[in-house]
Amino acid sequence: MVPTSYYLILSALVFTIGVIGVLVRRNALVIFMSVEMMMNAVNLTLVALARQLGSLDGQVFVFIVMAVAAAEVAIGLAIVMEIVRHRDTTNVDELDLLKW
Amino acid sequence: MELVLFLIFGFLALVGSLGVILSRNVVHSALFLLLNFLMLGLLYLVLGAQFLAVSQFIVYAGAIVVLFLFVIMLIGSESVGDFVSKGRRVAAYLGMFLALFFFAGLAYAVGVRVFLPPQGAPGFGAIESVGKLLFTEFLVPFELVSILLLVAMVGAIALAHQVWPAPSREPKE
Structure with missing residues (x-):
């Protein structure tokens, strides 16, 4: 069996790539995809640790995270659509209306 | 055997996630995201979580990526171009440095723990x-x-x- 720490390292790598995407890219859609990737990395951690502990609770958490991610994507993409309709851009640097 | 599968799927998952943040075209990003989701689903199978693997394929690969592609097509390509910030290279490097720092912390947290061999229950997952x-x-x-x-x-x-x-x-x- 593959040691649990391999899975944890892999998910840390994917999570870090997601963090870089959020910090470096300026396209709202790509940032959104990176956030989804980070959620997936955490899901992998939960599944790996569920196997490690021999308990199924982690898998139930992953199921609930998936439902939350689906809801988040629906709302978030609706917001992106609305932003594009009003401002005609998905560049987050141009969305500074609230900047003081 | 499990190690080989883990290495293949893990490598492809990393390729997918790198492709998401590196590709210039948003459609390519979405397709790399699909690759990442599929590979993580296969890793769930390797881990013995069949139910979650199927949900991963249906919810993430089936619904979420399609929703992303839908929105990209609806918005049109002119407003979803690439905005790697010009003249803000410093911000990008700083972001990468922060992320690497973050990864070092995570790796340390994982590395200091010694895991016993995993204990899978019968009929697990x-x-x-x-x-x-x-x-x-x-x-x-x-x-x-x-x-x-x-x-x-x-x-x-x-x-x-x-x-x-x-x-x-x-x-x-």
């Missing part, structure tokens, strides 16, 4: 056992999730629904 757990111990969260999905659906429709022409405020006589 099969649909039967997960379903039993979902409908007994986690029944209330399960039902709350359905309310959450309903609210999200109503919210998405309310946000994205375009009333055209705009309804007049005055009551019609």
